[in-house]
Amino acid sequence: MAERQSQHRKDRRWIFAVYVALLLLVVPWYWPANDASLAFGFPVWALATLAAVFATSVFTAWVYLTQSDDPDD
Amino acid sequence: MDVLLPFGPGAWVFIGAYLCSLLLVGWLGFNARRENTLEDFYLAGRGFGLIVLVFTLYATQYSGNSVFGVAGAAYRQGFGWLISVHYMLAIIVFYRAFAPKLHEIALRESFVTPVDYLHYRFDSRALSVLASIVMIVALNNYLLAQLMTMGRALQGLAGAYGDIAYDYGVVGLALIMLIYGTLGGIRAIAWTDMIQGGILMIGFVVLLFMLIDQFGPLSAATNTILASPDADKVVRPGGAMLREWFSYILIVGLGGALYPHAIQRIYATRSRRVLNRSLAIMAFLPFGTALIAVVAGIYGLAYVDGLEGAATDQILASLLRIVQQQSLLGYGLVVLIFAAVLAALMSTADSAMLSISSMFTKDIYAVYIRPSAPEAELTRVGKRCSWVVVSALAVLAIALKNQASLIGLLDRKFDILVQLAPAFMLGIHWLALDRRAVLAGLIAGLGVALGLAFGPFPFVVAGKIWGIHPGLYGLAINLVIVLIGSARAARSYRQ
Incomplete structure (x- = not known):
């Protein structure tokens, strides 16, 4: 049982890795500092971060609906 | 009230009908109770289905801060406050770390309060008491913020009569909330959450279209x-703000997931499938709420001058006042949005109120004061507790009228709540987590977080150190102690 749980935890590590990658995209540290270009009324850096947040929402919904946290499922 | 606010009789009839519907639902909830027990009063017999759970989580999670605090912060900081969209999503992400498993155990062990889980998992009286205190203090902070926002909702619309309107808002709305909340318990609150959540969702969409119609496109x-001189609020935030961004995601994500009233909604869910589907839907709701509140703050920054300090949290009300004066349609829409704001405030405040009373009754009164008390007495004590707590906080909200910004209140509450993360999020998965290590970590984490937050340190700027919340420094120490302590305990056990 403990072995199966440990294996299950290892199998789920990639989910954590995806969240870390998305977190790095959500915070716009990578965008040029003085860029003031706009699109749809938003600064483009803001649209980039919103796109990353939306990707996080989609991934989260997918995880909830398809990835069980129970090794017996 | 007509003298104070620029609302006519029709508007007050609409808002009055909405408030009366809450009282009616409270009465219906009272009549629908199946037994006079804590489980029925605080968890509605664990029968929440998908629709009820989504609306009650939504109405509870999106509070006065989501409407006034976020719009106010966007007014002060510009587009950088898109942080709020992500930190509201982060709460749903962090639920994944413990909510599905906690639901399963809660169903099996008949938990009522979050401390029931801690007692089951760690069997440490000291840990249970300290966790109760942390959660009750954090929720009181939260409830106080909602009451203050109730006052500000009226204050911003009332112009020169703002101070008196603030007092009316705090006392009147607190009274209505107390009546329906103590009549019907969580059942009434979940049902009112469906009304409030519905009005809130419609209100946010209407707000967006109204702003565009009144002020033109966002561009x-x-x-x-x-x-303008505020041009720096459009460009990408600089280093300190970026660190703050990470910090808010972690502290609100972890702290919000550990809200006691949210944990109790997990307990009240009918099945794990319902819980997972509800949280999947919740992952998209920040776009219809926090994002629109940020956009409102941006419109305010562009078209409303002169608000500073705590007054910036009134920016949304100031915008509504401008729209209201332009046309009859604008007036009608403002009334609808005003009802949505009241819905956001009351749905959050009532849940916090009920959670405080459940923890006082189940975790303190029934354990240390009257261990042999029957369920009917405990339910009665819980209701009285709600009246005492809300009355005291209403007085405090009036006394603090012009003191603190709402975001400031939000920060301190999460600083202490996140210290419970190891006990819930690690403890539920890692059986080797040692109770003494968890207790020591919690004490150290609280000490560091509160010491940094309230101590006279020159390196603490705007409540943060290097852009990071004190609670996260506390959590880091807390985690180190928990991990090292548990590893040492496991080694000595093996020997």
């Missing part, structure tokens, strides 16, 4: 800001 507002 015009952004260009206006770019041409």
Whole structure:
């Protein structure tokens, strides 16, 4: 049982890795500092971060609906 | 009230009908109770289905801060406050770390309060008491913020009569909330959450269209800001703000997931499938709420001058006042949005109130004061507790009228709540987590977080150190102690 749980935890590590990658995209540290270009009324850096947040929402919904946290499922 | 606010009789009839519907639902909830027990009063017999759970989580999670605090912060900081969209999503992400498993155990072990889980998992009286205190203090902070926002909702609309309107808002709305909340318990609150959540969802969409109709497209507002001395609020935030961004995601994500009233909604869910589907839907709701509140703050920054300090949290009310004066349609929409704001405030405040009373009754009164008390007495004590707590906080909210910004209140509550993360999020998965290590970590984490937050340190700027919340420094120490302590305990056990 403990072995199966440990294996299950290892199998789920990639989910954590995806969240870390998305977190790095959500915070716009990578965008040029003085860029003031706009699109749809938003600064483009803001649209980039919103796109990353939306990707996080989609991934989260997918995880909830398809990835069980129970090794017996 | 007509003298104080620029609302006519029709508006007050609409808002009055909405408030009366809450009282009616409270009465219906009272009649629908199946037994006079804590489980029925605080968890509605664990019968929440998908629709009820989504609306009650939504109405509870999106509070006065989501409407006034976020719009106010966007007014002060510009587009950088898109942080709020992500930190509201982060709460749903962090639920994944423990909520599905906690639901399963809670169903099996008949938990009522979050401390029931801690007692089951760690069997440490000291840990249970300290966790109760942390959660009750954090929720009181939260409830106080909602009561203050109730006052500000009226204050911003009332113009020169703002101070008196604030007092009316705090006392009147607190009274209505107390009546329906103590009549019908969580059942009434979940049902009112469906009304409040529905009005809130419609209200946010209406707000967006109303702002565009009144002030023109967002691009015009952004260009206006770019041409003003506030142009720096459009460009990408700098280093300190980026660190703050990470910090808010972690502290609100972890802390929000550990809200006691949210944990109790997990307990009240009918099945794990319902819980997972509800949280999947919740992952998209920040776009219809926090994002629109940020956009409102941006419109305010472009077109409303002169608000500073705590007054910036009134920016949304100031915008509504402008729209209301322009046309009859604008007036009608403002009334609808005003009802949505009241819905956001009351749905959050009532849940916090009920959670405080459940923890006082189940975790303190029934354990240390009257261990042999029957369920009917405990339910009665819980209701009285709600009246005492809300009355005291209403007085405090009036006394603190012009003191603190709402975001400031939000920060301190999460600083202490996140210290419970190891006990819930690690403890539920890692059986080797040692109770003494968890207790020591919690004490150290609280000490560091509160010491940094309230101590006279010159390196603490705007409540943060290097852009990071004190609670996260506390959590880091807390985690180190928990991990090292548990590893040592496991080694000595093996020997």
